[in-house]
Amino acid sequence: MTVVIDRTRSPHDAGGSARAAGPVSAAARARQQASKGGGELYKPRAQIYPKRVNGRWRMVKWALMGVMLAIYYITPWIRWHRPGALPDQAVLVDFDGGRFYFFWIQLWPQEVYFITGLLVMAALALFLTTSIFGRLWCGYACPQTVWTDLFMMVERRFEGDRNARMKLDAAPWSLEKAWRKLGKHAVWLGIAFGTGGAWIFYFHDAPTLIRTFWIGQGAMTAYVSCALLTAATYVMAGAMREQVCTYMCPWPRIQGAMLDKHSLQVTYRYDRAEPRGPHKKGQTWEGRGDCIDCNQCVVVCPMGIDIRDGAQLECINCGLCVDACDEMMLKVGRPTGLIAYDTDAAVLDRAEGRKPIYRFIRSRTIFYTVALAVISGLMIWGLSNRSPVEAHALRDRNPTFVRLRDGSIRDGYTLKVANRAFEDRDYRVTVTGIPGARVWTPGSRGGGPVRIHVPANEVTALRVFVTAPPAGLNAASQPLTFRLTAPQASVEVKSVFLSGAANVSD
Ligand code: SF4
Numbered sequence: 001m002t003v004v005i006d007r008t009r010s011p012h013d014a015g016g017s018a019r020a021a022g023p024v025s026a027a028a029r030a031r032q033q034a035s036k037g038g039g040e041l042y043k044p045r046a047q048i049y050p051k052r053v054n055g056r057w058r059m060v061k062w063a064l065m066g067v068m069l070a071i072y073y074i075t076p077w078i079r080w081h082r083p084g085a086l087p088d089q090a091v092l093v094d095f096d097g098g099r100f101y102f103f104w105i106q107l108w109p110q111e112v113y114f115i116t117g118l119l120v121m122a123a124l125a126l127f128l129t130t131s132i133f134g135r136l137w138c139g140y141a142c143p144q145t146v147w148t149d150l151f152m153m154v155e156r157r158f159e160g161d162r163n164a165r166m167k168l169d170a171a172p173w174s175l176e177k178a179w180r181k182l183g184k185h186a187v188w189l190g191i192a193f194g195t196g197g198a199w200i201f202y203f204h205d206a207p208t209l210i211r212t213f214w215i216g217q218g219a220m221t222a223y224v225s226c227a228l229l230t231a232a233t234y235v236m237a238g239a240m241r242e243q244v245c246t247y248m249c250p251w252p253r254i255q256g257a258m259l260d261k262h263s264l265q266v267t268y269r270y271d272r273a274e275p276r277g278p279h280k281k282g283q284t285w286e287g288r289g290d291c292i293d294c295n296q297c298v299v300v301c302p303m304g305i306d307i308r309d310g311a312q313l314e315c316i317n318c319g320l321c322v323d324a325c326d327e328m329m330l331k332v333g334r335p336t337g338l339i340a341y342d343t344d345a346a347v348l349d350r351a352e353g354r355k356p357i358y359r360f361i362r363s364r365t366i367f368y369t370v371a372l373a374v375i376s377g378l379m380i381w382g383l384s385n386r387s388p389v390e391a392h393a394l395r396d397r398n399p400t401f402v403r404l405r406d407g408s409i410r411d412g413y414t415l416k417v418a419n420r421a422f423e424d425r426d427y428r429v430t431v432t433g434i435p436g437a438r439v440w441t442p443g444s445r446g447g448g449p450v451r452i453h454v455p456a457n458e459v460t461a462l463r464v465f466v467t468a469p470p471a472g473l474n475a476a477s478q479p480l481t482f483r484l485t486a487p488q489a490s491v492e493v494k495s496v497f498l499s500g501a502a503n504v505s506d
């Protein structure tokens with residue numbers, strides 16, 4: 001018999017087995033309500049009361065949540081010594097100074113391509129992990145998931161687990177209900193404010209801002225950003241929750257292009273689960289599947305769906321239904337893994353009596369890996385070969401040149417030198433390309449070497465003249481090179497020397 005996997009329908013429906021009556025998922029309840037309402041434009045939201053679950057994946061989620069929250073809150077407080085008056089915050093987006101600091105790396109606005117490269121790398125890494133492991137990002141690392149988990153933990157502290165919360169919501173207002181609800185929202189607001197507050201420290205010196213913020217002397221952008229992020233965290237993690245993933249986030253739609261039948265996803269192994277039905281202690285397991293229709297996989301789901309209906313756009317692959325089902329399997333003495341991280345292809349293989357084959361190396365994973373390696377290599381090469389100095393020569397436009405009394409030609413330039421190093425630099429300026437040409441600064445009367453001092457992390461401009469004797473000029477426009485030499489590094493700047501269309505020797 002050939003089993004066809006239809007990921008939009010329940011596998012047991014496709015197989016024709018009867019489904020026992022029982023509690024339905026929140027998504028299914030919402031569908032039912034919508035159909036009763038005669039086709040309203042928007043589907044009504046069914047409140048989801050996820051039940052607490054213990055297990056392997058829940059532990060992984062708690063651990064990752066702790067790590068990620070710690071990274072987010074602690075990072076702005078890490079100090080990193082830089083010389084002079086440079087900020088000592090390890091990670092800082094300094095809009096005022098036009099710099100991005102990341103530990104030993106310092107990026108200037110004109111180096112924004114490094115940020116672009118970093119974003120491309122992050123996107124490719126996400127594509128690669130999604131095509132192999134499914135929506136790992138959504139289930140474990142996405143800020144929406146992490147903060148919603150945190151808010152749910154607070155909710156349980158005040159209102160109890162699923163049944164207690166449902167009872168509390170259905171109960172009339174009382175003093176107890178009021179303090180539980182007020183307490184929950186107060187802690188939510190505190191966390192939301194802490195989230196918004198931590199965010200603004202990435203854009204200002206954190207120890208300074210925490211002092212000035214409370215006395216009303218912080219930057220206006222800090223107050224506005226903090227207020228916006230506080231509101232966004234409170235609303236998205238406290239009130240909207242699964243609706244953000246289902247309706248607002250584009251990723252669930254995009255990730256469909258990265259997934260195929262060999263991608264690991266949280267999967268209901270219908271090959272051993274169906275036909276399902278209640279099971280009493282002592283009853284035989286012959287002629288039936290392992291699913292006892294206990295509905296525990298549904299009540300723990302933070303998205304309010306039933307994984308037994310197959311892969312769904314709402315499923316964030318958090319693995320909580322895996323933990324819930326494993327717990328039930330252990331209770332009834334059946335092997336765990338009825339719901340597990342598995343592939344469609346492997347389930348189909350088992351259903352048809354073949355040994356499952358897992359193919360993690362596929363054309364799409366090879367493509368993502370190669371693209372990621374190339375971009376990473378370019379980024380590393382670019383960062384390690386990045387010049388600490390950048391110089392430009394801006395030629396005077398008016399007058400384009402001046403003929404001096406002795407017949408020589410003088411052009412004016414402004415040299416702009418950006419010193420990206422963490423130390424001051426002194427450059428000696430010379431010119432090459434035109435025989436007999438020399439460079440000098442206005443006011444120096446042409447004598448002495450030309451020097452330019454560029455403080456660390458700053459841009460300095462210097463106006464210079466270049467004078468060339470007629471004997472060295474053979475065209476109206478000739479290439480000219482400024483050479484800036486310092487003990488630490490040298491740099492060359494290409495420019496042109498104009499001497500007029502008329503023959504310079506007349
Ligand atoms: S179906 Fe399972 S994996 Fe998917 S969101 Fe619900 S609990 Fe998480």
Ligand code: SF4
Nearest residue numbers: 291292294295297325
């Ligand atoms: S938790 Fe497992 S046994 Fe219970 S309904 Fe879900 S799949 Fe079936």
